[in-house]
Amino acid sequence: MKTRTNQISRLIGAVALAIALSAGMIFAAAPVAAQQQEEAAHVTAETPEGEEAEAVAADEAAAEGMEGEETAAEMAAEEAPAEPSAAESNPYGLGALWEQGDFVSKGTLIILVLMSMGSWYVLITKLFEQRRLFDQFNRVIKLFAPTDTLKEGIEALPKRNSYRAIAESGEEAHTQFSKGLSSEVTLSDWSTAALNRGVDALAAKLQGGLALLATVGSTAPFVGLFGTVWGIYHALVAIGVSGQASIDKVAGPVGEALIMTAIGLAVAVPAVLGYNLLTRRNKAVISRARRFATEVHLRILSGKVA
Structure with missing residues (x-):
C-alpha cells in the first residue's frame, strides 16, 4: 500500500x-x-x-x-570661336572691297555695275526686237506676195507690222506724183526716194541703244583701270604709313585694284560682243527691208497701185 x-x-x-x-x-x-x-x-x-x-x-x-x-x-x-563674316573669311574679296573701300572705289564700282546693267538691257531688248522683225518679214512674204495691187498688199498686212510703213510711204509717193507735186523728177526717182526714207527710218530705229553698247565697250576698261590706279595708290599710302612693304599692308589695296580691273573687263567684253552681234543682225533686217522696198517699187512702176 x-x-x-x-x-x-x-x-x-x-x-x-x-x-x-x-x-x-x-x-x-x-x-x-x-x-x-x-x-x-x-x-x-x-x-x-x-x-x-x-x-x-x-x-x-x-x-x-x-x-x-x-x-x-x-x-x-x-x-x-564665332563664325567669321564674309570680310573676315576672305579679306581680299568683293565684300571686303565694299566694306573697306572709300567713296571713290564704291562710286567706281557702282558706275561699272550701272554700265553692265544698261548694256545687258540693250542687248536683250534688241535681240527680241530683231527676232520680231524677222518674224514680221516672213508674214510679209506670205501676205503681200499673193496680192495683185499695192493697195491690196498694204491692207493684207497687220497694222503693227514695221514693213507696212515702207509700203505706205511708196503709196503716198505715188499719190503725190499723180497730183503733179513733182514735175522735175521721174516717178522712179520720186518713189525710190520715198522708199529709202522708209527703210532709213527702220534702220534708225534698229540703231537705238547701240551707241550705249559702243560707249560701254570702249570706256569700261578705263573705268576699271581708274579703280586699279586708286587701289595701287592705297597700297603706296599703306607702305608709307607703316614704313615697311609687308604683304599684309598691301594685299588689301592690291586685291582691290585687281578686282576693279576684272570688273572693268567683265563689263566691256559682253558690250563689245553684243554690239558686233546686233550690228550684224541689223544688216540682215535692213537687207530684208530693202528687198521689200524693191517689191513695192516694182508695183509702183508697173502701175499696180490701186
Missing part, C-alpha cells in the same frame, strides 16, 4: 515537472518571438524610407549630372 502511494506521488511529481518545464519553455519563447516580430516590423518600416532615400539620392545625382552637362555645354559655347 505504501509502495503504491509512492508510485502515485512520483507520477504526479513527474507530470508537474513536465508541466512546469513546458510552461517555462513557452514563457521563454514568447519574448524571443515578440523581439523577432518587432525587428521584422522595424526592418519593414525602414525599407521604404531607405528606398526613398536612395531614389532621392539618384535624382540628386542625375540633376547634378545634367547641370554639369549644361555647364560644360555653356563653357564649350563660350570657348568656341
Whole structure:
C-alpha cells in the first residue's frame, strides 16, 4: 500500500515537472518571438524610407549630372570661336572691297555695275526686237506676195507690222506724183526716194541703244583701270604709313585694284560682243527691208497701185 502511494506521488511529481518545464519553455519563447516580430516590423518600416532615400539620392545625382552637362555645354559655347563674316573669311574679296573701300572705289564700282546693267538691257531688248522683225518679214512674204495691187498688199498686212510703213510711204509717193507735186523728177526717182526714207527710218530705229553698247565697250576698261590706279595708290599710302612693304599692308589695296580691273573687263567684253552681234543682225533686217522696198517699187512702176 505504501509502495503504491509512492508510485502515485512520483507520477504526479513527474507530470508537474513536465508541466512546469513546458510552461517555462513557452514563457521563454514568447519574448524571443515578440523581439523577432518587432525587428521584422522595424526592418519593414525602414525599407521604404531607405528606398526613398536612395531614389532621392539618384535624382540628386542625375540633376547634378545634367547641370554639369549644361555647364560644360555653356563653357564649350563660350570657348568656341564665332563664325567669321564674309570680310573676315576672305579679306581680299568683293565684300571686303565694299566694306573697306572709300567713296571713290564704291562710286567706281557702282558706275561699272550701272554700265553692265544698261548694256545687258540693250542687248536683250534688241535681240527680241530683231527676232520680231524677222518674224514680221516672213508674214510679209506670205501676205503681200499673193496680192495683185499695192493697195491690196498694204491692207493684207497687220497694222503693227514695221514693213507696212515702207509700203505706205511708196503709196503716198505715188499719190503725190499723180497730183503733179513733182514735175522735175521721174516717178522712179520720186518713189525710190520715198522708199529709202522708209527703210532709213527702220534702220534708225534698229540703231537705238547701240551707241550705249559702243560707249560701254570702249570706256569700261578705263573705268576699271581708274579703280586699279586708286587701289595701287592705297597700297603706296599703306607702305608709307607703316614704313615697311609687308604683304599684309598691301594685299588689301592690291586685291582691290585687281578686282576693279576684272570688273572693268567683265563689263566691256559682253558690250563689245553684243554690239558686233546686233550690228550684224541689223544688216540682215535692213537687207530684208530693202528687198521689200524693191517689191513695192516694182508695183509702183508697173502701175499696180490701186
